[in-house]
Amino acid sequence: MIKVENLRKEFPLGRTLQKELATKEKIAVAVDNISFQCQPGRIFSLLGPNGAGKTTTMRMLSTIFKPTSGNIEIAGINAVTNSRDARRKIGFLTGSTGLYARLTPNELIKYFADLYEVSDADFKIRKEKLFDLLDMNDFQNKRIGKLSTGMKQKVSICRTMIHDPEVIVFDEPTSGLDVITAENIISLIRDCKNDGKTVIFSSHIMSEVDLLCDDMAIVHKGKLLYNGTMENFRSNQQESSLTAEFIRIIHESNAATV
Amino acid sequence: MILKIFLKELKDTLRDKRTLIMMVVIPVLVFPIVLNLFVTVSSSFEKDAAMQRVKIGFVGDAQSPVIAGFLEMPAAMGKKDLIPYPNEKALLQDVKNDSLQMGIIVPDNYQEKMDSMEAVTCEVYYDATDLGIKDRAKSYMEYVEKSARDKRYKSMNLDETKFQVILTNYNNTASDKEMIGKLAGGILPYIFIAFGFIGCMYPAIDLFTGEKERGTIETLLTTPVSRLQILIGKMCVVALSGLLAATCALVGLYLSIEVFNLVDNEEILSIVRGILTPSFIIMLFLLLFPLTVFFAGVMIPIAVYAKSFKEAQSIITPLNIVMVLPAMIGLLPGIELNYMTACIPVINVVLATKELIAGTLEPVLLLLSFGIMVTLAMIAVFVSYRHFGKETNIVM
Numbered sequence: 266m267i268k269v270e271n272l273r274k275e276f277p278l279g280r281t282l283q284k285e286l287a288t289k290e291k292i293a294v295a296v297d298n299i300s301f302q303c304q305p306g307r308i309f310s311l312l313g314p315n316g317a318g319k320t321t322t323m324r325m326l327s328t329i330f331k332p333t334s335g336n337i338e339i340a341g342i343n344a345v346t347n348s349r350d351a352r353r354k355i356g357f358l359t360g361s362t363g364l365y366a367r368l369t370p371n372e373l374i375k376y377f378a379d380l381y382e383v384s385d386a387d388f389k390i391r392k393e394k395l396f397d398l399l400d401m402n403d404f405q406n407k408r409i410g411k412l413s414t415g416m417k418q419k420v421s422i423c424r425t426m427i428h429d430p431e432v433i434v435f436d437e438p439t440s441g442l443d444v445i446t447a448e449n450i451i452s453l454i455r456d457c458k459n460d461g462k463t464v465i466f467s468s469h470i471m472s473e474v475d476l477l478c479d480d481m482a483i484v485h486k487g488k489l490l491y492n493g494t495m496e497n498f499r500s501n502q503q504e505s506s507l508t509a510e511f512i513r514i515i516h517e518s519n520a521a522t523v
Numbered sequence: 524m525i526l527k528i529f530l531k532e533l534k535d536t537l538r539d540k541r542t543l544i545m546m547v548v549i550p551v552l553v554f555p556i557v558l559n560l561f562v563t564v565s566s567s568f569e570k571d572a573a574m575q576r577v578k579i580g581f582v583g584d585a586q587s588p589v590i591a592g593f594l595e596m597p598a599a600m601g602k603k604d605l606i607p608y609p610n611e612k613a614l615l616q617d618v619k620n621d622s623l624q625m626g627i628i629v630p631d632n633y634q635e636k637m638d639s640m641e642a643v644t645c646e647v648y649y650d651a652t653d654l655g656i657k658d659r660a661k662s663y664m665e666y667v668e669k670s671a672r673d674k675r676y677k678s679m680n681l682d683e684t685k686f687q688v689i690l691t692n693y694n695n696t697a698s699d700k701e702m703i704g705k706l707a708g709g710i711l712p713y714i715f716i717a718f719g720f721i722g723c724m725y726p727a728i729d730l731f732t733g734e735k736e737r738g739t740i741e742t743l744l745t746t747p748v749s750r751l752q753i754l755i756g757k758m759c760v761v762a763l764s765g766l767l768a769a770t771c772a773l774v775g776l777y778l779s780i781e782v783f784n785l786v787d788n789e790e791i792l793s794i795v796r797g798i799l800t801p802s803f804i805i806m807l808f809l810l811l812f813p814l815t816v817f818f819a820g821v822m823i824p825i826a827v828y829a830k831s832f833k834e835a836q837s838i839i840t841p842l843n844i845v846m847v848l849p850a851m852i853g854l855l856p857g858i859e860l861n862y863m864t865a866c867i868p869v870i871n872v873v874l875a876t877k878e879l880i881a882g883t884l885e886p887v888l889l890l891l892s893f894g895i896m897v898t899l900a901m902i903a904v905f906v907s908y909r910h911f912g913k914e915t916n917i918v919m
Contacts, residue, residue, distance in 0.1 A: 357745040363738035367538040380746040
């Protein structure tokens with residue numbers, strides 16, 4: 266389970282950034298006091314346009330960034346005060362994640378298993394299962410740099426799952442991927458849900474959200490505009506499609522800010 | 524965990540062709556190439572200088588003792604053509620436009636001066652850009668002067684040895700090893716330091732900026748490994764790469780001498796063989812280890828801050844000059860290892876290595892130099908950690 270309470274993230278703005286953003290503000294608020302919960306066995310989607318604060322939120326959940334204030338609980342562990350233990354429970358996958366091109370999938374997966382302190386016996390079982398599931402056996406000893414995008418994505422998925430995490434964070438996992446590779450990810454997200462894992466994923470592809478999600482939140486300019494079940498969202502929507510409803514909510518928020 | 528990170532990063536680094544070229548290939552080749560070039564150029568220069576026939580123009584009486592001295596000169600002193608000139612202006616013109624290598628003006632009153640037992644002043648012209656000609660002109664004129672002096676002593680029935688009041692014998696108390704250590708010993712540490720720096724450069728950029736650029740750092744930071752462990756694991760690889768590059772330079776020196784036989788001077792050979800001993804190598808690495816950690820510590824904050832490989836390279840490359848410049852100061856004569864220079868980073872390593880080669884290194888100064896470098900290395904690790912810990916620095 267993921268529990269987020271009053272989460273806020275500020276970034277200091279140096280002179281260069283102040284100039285670039287044409288502002289005199291000394292800080293930029295990327296995430297502004299947001300709260301939500303993701304339940305095990307359900308898929309939670311974080312939606313928002315570019316620059317909304319999705320990636321910053323995901324980075325705080327995966328403990329790469331420390332929140333300025335607020336609290337995050339990952340599988341019962343306080344991720345702010347005990348980030349190291351929380352990290353053992355998290356699998357993190359993004360569409361833009363790079364891999365070590367000079368290693369083979371075998372070496373890379375072993376390396377990450379070691380970092381997560383997976384025992385040799387568990388590693389053997391999990392590796393065999395994941396390699397079979399993702400059809401990775403044929404290229405397990407080829408250098409990653411020589412693999413296709415689809416193959417690389419399979420390696421990324423395997424790396425995310427090798428320590429059998431309770432919580433999986435997907436940050437725009439299908440962005441820039443072809444239809445077949447994206448489908449692999451969608452199927453993985455569904456499998457994770459069926460396995461009773463807590464899944465959170467950020468995206469701006471509405472069809473994916475419509476297909477997968479049980480719960481969702483919309484963020485814009487760091488603020489939470491909606492938080493609830495998909496069912497509730499659909500029953501209250503004023504527009505004909507999910508995309509149109511999303512755009513309406515964003516425009517309404519912009520108008521209110523002006 | 525640090526060991527696991529270290530081993531993975533080392534494997535990754537050793538598979539990078541660009542790093543391998545900078546870390547292994549170039550350092551191994553530099554000594555054989557430089558020595559080969561030096562031997563070829565110097566031997567061909569010596570050969571050319573001896574074989575070259577010089578044209579010497581003169582103005583004045585061909586029967587004068589100066590010109591006569593030239594004609595009496597043994598052939599071993601080099602081949603020469605003596606060409607008479609009608610006037611000083613034409614002679615000077617030809618020296619300037621390189622038609623003549625040397626020009627001599629014998630004064631018209633030379634006979635008068637000879638008769639009155641006075642010195643005859645001759646003007647010798649040469650173009651010093653023609654390397655070696657000044658020394659050749661000097662040796663010719665010394666021969667001519669001695670020959671004329673001998674004749675004068677003879678005409679006066681004087682014994683030349685009676686005019687030698689003080690005879691001086693100059694004795695060098697320094698051993699050959701010390702001489703090499705003090706005079707040329709600075710070149711070796713300079714090369715080791717330069718390669719130590721270059722060896723650190725690519726791994727530092729690749730393991731920090733490269734990870735950022737490729738997006739791999741994000742996944743690494745989501746593992747339950749602390750940033751300090753990641754930093755130390757990576758830093759060890761960067762420092763080891765610098766040491767490896769310096770080792771390869773040492774291997775290159777060994778190959779030049781023992782395999783390619785590029786040095787045929789027995790004295791130099793025995794001295795260099797005397798330097799390449801296990802104890803020297805251990806002491807050298809004792810000094811180079813904290814130095815490469817210091818280099819790594821200077822490079823890592825830059826590599827962490829830089830947003831691209833290019834940006835990191837453009838900042839670190841000029842830093843090479845700043846870091847290696849003190850090593851060049853160590854090459855200057857008169858700069859010795861003392862309590863003050865032992866406290867200046869890089870210079871202390873160069874000077875300590877020089878003393879080590881010469882066999883005159885004082886243990887206290889070695890310890891002080893080592894202590895200073897270790898302290899700086901620790902500060903460098905701390906600074907790197909501060910930068911590596913900054914959120915804005917580690918993700919794009």
